[in-house]
Amino acid sequence: MHTHGSGTLRRGPAALATAVALAAGTLVALAPAPAHAAAGATLPFTSVEAESATTTGTRIGPDTTQGTLASEASGRQAVRLNAGQRVEFTAPRAANALTVAYSVPDGQSGTLAVYVNGQRLARTLPVTSKYSYVDTPWIAGSRTHHLYDNTRALLGQDVRAGDTVALEATGVQVTVDVADFEQVAAATGKPSGAVSVTDKGADPSGQGDSTQAFREAIAAARGGTVWIPPGEFRITSSLSGVENVTVRGAGAWHSVVRGSRFIDQSASSGNVHLRDFAVIGEVTERVDSSPDNFVNGTLGPNSSVSGMWLQHLKVGLWLTGNNDNLVVEDNRILDTTADGLNLNGNARGVKVRNNFLRNQGDDALAMWSLYAPDTASSFENNTISQPNLANGIAIYGGTDITVRGNLISDTNALGSGIAISNQKFLDPFSPLAGTITVDGNTLVRTGAMNPNWSHPMGALRVDSYDSAIEAQVRISNTTITDSPYSAFEFVSGGGRGYAAKNITVDGATVRATGTVVVQAESPGAATLRNVTATGVGAAGIYNCPYPSGSGAFVLTDGGGNSGWNSTWSDCSTWPQPGQGNPDPGPDRNLALGRPxxxxxxxxxxxxxxxxxxxxxxxxxxxxxxxxxxxxxxxxxxxxxxxxxxxxxxxxxxxxxxxxxxxxxxxxxxxxxxxxxxxxxxxxxxxxxxxxxxxxxxxxxxxxxxxxxxxxxxxxxxxxxxxxx
The missing domain is CATH 2.60.120.260 (Galactose-binding domain-like)
Known part of the structure; x- marks a missing residue:
């Protein structure tokens, strides 16, 4: 498992101030970028932030300080409820199920009582700190993190749009972040000819060990379908030899497998299809040597994973070996202590699309070209919220990779919303090659202060960490809103001054970036066109390649740019959020939001x-x-x-x-x-x-x-x- 943020980039007071070559007309300006569909996944639920609801508790935040409840919350805000206090939502849609992101103090547990239109329901939502407060001391700069968890329940009744749904803390202080309202369909029926795991002795009460029954059903159904009926099934060790089979449940709210490891295999002939059930583990800490993952290794070519609910695992899918043409779509991956999904080399033609990921303890989605390059693979139209240690999406090497139409929000600590990087972690590594397409993504409150480097990470980062970037990096139609620091960062994070080059940014809307629009810290070059910015905190450009004397970073104006033509003049200091505002008046609190x-x-x-x-x-x-x-x-x-x-x-x-x-x-x-x-x-x-x-x-x-x-x-x- 790779780790993050342990790089060696440091800036001394004598860092070189390099002139910015922003020459209008060097390239022909393009017309404004066409309108794109909204970024992110199409989801079966509607989320409501607790801070927008009515409450007898206390609103906390906003905050971007690593390791705080507010900084790890969606929207950087949440509501703290002491026992007996409530937060009351107005249901945005018809729903019969509720998922709540929450935090309780370390070592404590309790419940959230649920009230609909003032009437208390029999069903409660359990809350616990069991899966939170993760420590990763081997990752330099990481503090105790993963402060939130998710709890879910079928309510046992229908809620109409406009009804009030209140949550009351019972027996413990609960910080409520966000509530997801969902109309869950009834359980589907057994497909014709399918082999049910209960026919092989699986216990739907969750009391008995169903591992052997799952193995026997998979062996018996090869070439057909294994059926997981409604119920809870406990497995105690990994499944292997899974190939040429469909494993299907009655729906992720109805068919639940309890176990921290599902499939662990290094080879498969493929044609494996996993769909419509939940795998909920018991992973409470991150142990990188343990395969505590839903899928560890390979499903083989022409496989798919869809309609899954994956929670309380180390990683959702850690994929090695031959996974050619794999499709991962329409899944929810929650509360993993490390990555949500990692294509760990040799992924060819893999499509990861329309998934929802929340509260990852490392990169939410990653491609890491270890041993062999990930090739012609894509992350498209995914929604990612609150990765609390690293990046929303990270591309570490690879050839002809696409990152398109994703919505990423609220990164924390050691990463950016999107990172395009030559950081290798281990050898043999395949650096970025071919064309890296980053198109139509929306980044909200992404980027963070990196505690190892003591300087900020941009919302979208291109990083020549271990080698110069030779690929063509094409960034287009990007929306960046409320980045705590910079919008675009071009850096050689290993501190050795490799060039970040061959970069084009074509069409971007930047709103309320905390410091600068462009943060250039390496030699190299980028052309920017049709980039418009409003509410810039300090200056348009910070251009100070490191190490001093390593070479200039040349910014070329391709035309159509506006709102960011100023340059930060002092390379001995980092611009701070809001530092470029007009002289503060006597009533402005100078300490508000400061480090x-x-x-x-x-x-x-x-x-x-x-x-x-x-x-x-x-x-x-x-x-x-x-x-x-x-x-x-x-x-x-x-x-x-x-x-x-x-x-x-x-x-x-x-x-x-x-x-x-x-x-x-x-x-x-x-x-x-x-x-x-x-x-x-x-x-x-x-x-x-x-x-x-x-x-x-x-x-x-x-x-x-x-x-x-x-x-x-x-x-x-x-x-x-x-x-x-």
């Missing part, structure tokens, strides 16, 4: 909670370990005149006094004292707010806390900085 670090934090009460704009969330330092400090990077030196410190306003936060000093720095290294240590009283009767006059021009603000009469730790729900 925050601390000497320690307790559980989920991370530093970013103190600058997220939500007075109900808070940072809490390590307990019983004074002194503690919280530092906020304002992005550039600012003449700060006032700090406002807050604790949550609720009366349960009883009055307390914190002893602290205020320090400042322009370079993040040498700090001076702006305000000497003093006691400050936080009282809910006056809003639990303290105002501290300050006089200093600083980029980095540090609160040094030595005591707290209300709790043995430093605590702030908001740290605000103002010019007056």
């Amino acid at each position: 925050a670090t601390a000497t320690g934090s307790q559980d989920v009460y991370t530093p970013g909670k103190a600058v997220d704009g939500d007075a109900n969330s808070y940072w809490e330092s390590a307990n019983n370990a004074f002194p503690q400090a919280l530092t906020v990077d304002l992005g550039s030196a600012q003449p700060v005149r006032r700090l406002v410190l807050k604790l949550p306003p609720q009366s349960v936060w009883q009055a307390r006094t914190q002893t602290l000093s205020v320090q400042g720095s322009t370079d993040g290294s040498a700090y001076s004292t702006l305000v000497a240590s003093k006691e400050y009283r936080f009282d809910p009767a006056s809003g639990n707010t303290v105002t501290i006059p300050v006089n200093g021009t600083v980029r980095h603000l540090r609160l040094h806390v030595t005591g707290n009469t209300g709790w043995p730790a430093a605590q702030f729900s908001e740290v605000e900085a103002y010019l007056s």
Whole structure:
């Protein structure tokens, strides 16, 4: 299993500032790109974000800080429910089933009670932390992640569009992210001539071990169909020798296989068709040496996987060997601790389309050309949400690959929405070759701050990591919205200055990118045409190839570009989100959304909670370990005149006094004292707010806390900085 983000790219203060050759008319400008159908999969459910619903709980976020509940949530926001609190949705469609993405505190479990139009249903939704809080310390930069999980239930009654559906936390705090409303069809019947696994002794109650019954049914049905009737079936080891057979269930809500490994085989003559059942595992951690996957190895040529529900596995499909002309479509892959699907070399003519993936612990969809190139294969019209450690879609080498019409949102930590890369991880590796087509994709809130490199990853990244890019990379008709950092990144992530070249970006709409439209960090060249940008956070272009002196990155204006003609001038610093805005007014909180670090934090009460704009969330330092400090990077030196410190306003936060000093720095290294240590009283009767006059021009603000009469730790729900 490959790992991510352990590269060696570093930037020193003497990084070379390379001139940008943006010469209009170098190439003939094309007409505006034609309208395309909406990106993403056609799905059988409608999702509603919890933050848009009515609630007695607390909305959290937005936040992009790695390892926080808000940053891993869909839309970077969610709703926290204490026991007895509710979130109430208006059903967007007729439904008889509900899937909810949620998180509970580590080590806890409970239920969500369900109310329809005020009436409590007999059915509840179980919630647990069992499959969450995954640690991968061998992946450099990764923190505890995979904070969410999905729970589902057939409601036992029909819900009409417009009905109210409320979820109430029972016995445990639950953070609700999103609810999927679905009308599930009745179970289908047994196909004529099929061999039922129950005929071979399988136990539909899930109590007995049905592994041998599945093996016997597959052997008996070769050339025909194995039938998995409604029920739950437990298997305890992998199936092999699966070829020339269809394995079919009554529907993914009705026929459920419980087991962490389904098929594990290195060879097959093919013609295997898996459809219409669920495989739900018990994988609670990521062990790369274990084949805890739905399919590990090969199904053989001319096979298909469709209508499946795959959950709580390490990987949905880890595919090696001959899988020529495989079709993977109309599946749901949820809560994997590593990839959703990986074409691990030698994939020829594989089509992965119209799938839904949520909450992957590595790349959601990947092609990795290890041992042999993936060739003439495609990822098309998939919807990907919340990969919490790596990329939405990653192409690591390969020949004539297509990534088209996908919708990707909310990447986190070590990746981009789409990565086109020559990062090899292992040898022998086949670099990018032929034409790599990246067309009609929509990226929403993708890209992240890479903790290994201490710099941002763009929404769409082209990376000459281990070798120069010789393929023709054709990126067209792209929509990038709300990227936390840059829209397009061209980089040599291994830090050796290989050229990222032969790149064309033709037709893109960029809205509200946090820093820049183009982030160029390698030698090479790209032509951009018909790229329009609005709401650019810092500047149009950051062009600073690394290492210094490795060569220029040449940007050629192919015509039709607008909204991003400015250039970031200082290659010794990274642009920060919003840094290019007009001079802030006196009422603008300079600390809002800025990077925050601390000497320690307790559980989920991370530093970013103190600058997220939500007075109900808070940072809490390590307990019983004074002194503690919280530092906020304002992005550039600012003449700060006032700090406002807050604790949550609720009366349960009883009055307390914190002893602290205020320090400042322009370079993040040498700090001076702006305000000497003093006691400050936080009282809910006056809003639990303290105002501290300050006089200093600083980029980095540090609160040094030595005591707290209300709790043995430093605590702030908001740290605000103002010019007056």
